[in-house]
Amino acid sequence: MLQRIITFFERYSFGVCTYLGEKFKISQTKIRLFFIYSSFLAVGFPLIFYFFAAFVLDIRSYVKKIRIQFWDI
Template structure:
């Protein structure tokens, strides 16, 4: 089971981790919130999660390219 958790954490966008660090909340609580709210809101949090993941990936990409452009 531990291997599955590690695999999913490495392949996911890191949205829950980012939100947990940003707001000082446990990552496990945020994940449970997304799971339970997905059942209640018929998948809307999944759409939010994917959009937030895309935004975080673009943000990290811009940071990497911005730093590499000015590292002469």
């Protein structure tokens, strides 16, 4: 049961922890734990940052796709 929950969140997550892990060369697990622990301590502020970063990464990938399609014409 626990493995199914972990697989669900890894499959449908926004990729923020993956992006930060690759950018700073830190384990994704450590970044996820940081977000979880800090959200308990800071009463949800890191979750706001996480969703904002997910929104920015989504917009960024969308703009890259449009830019590539524009230059293919």
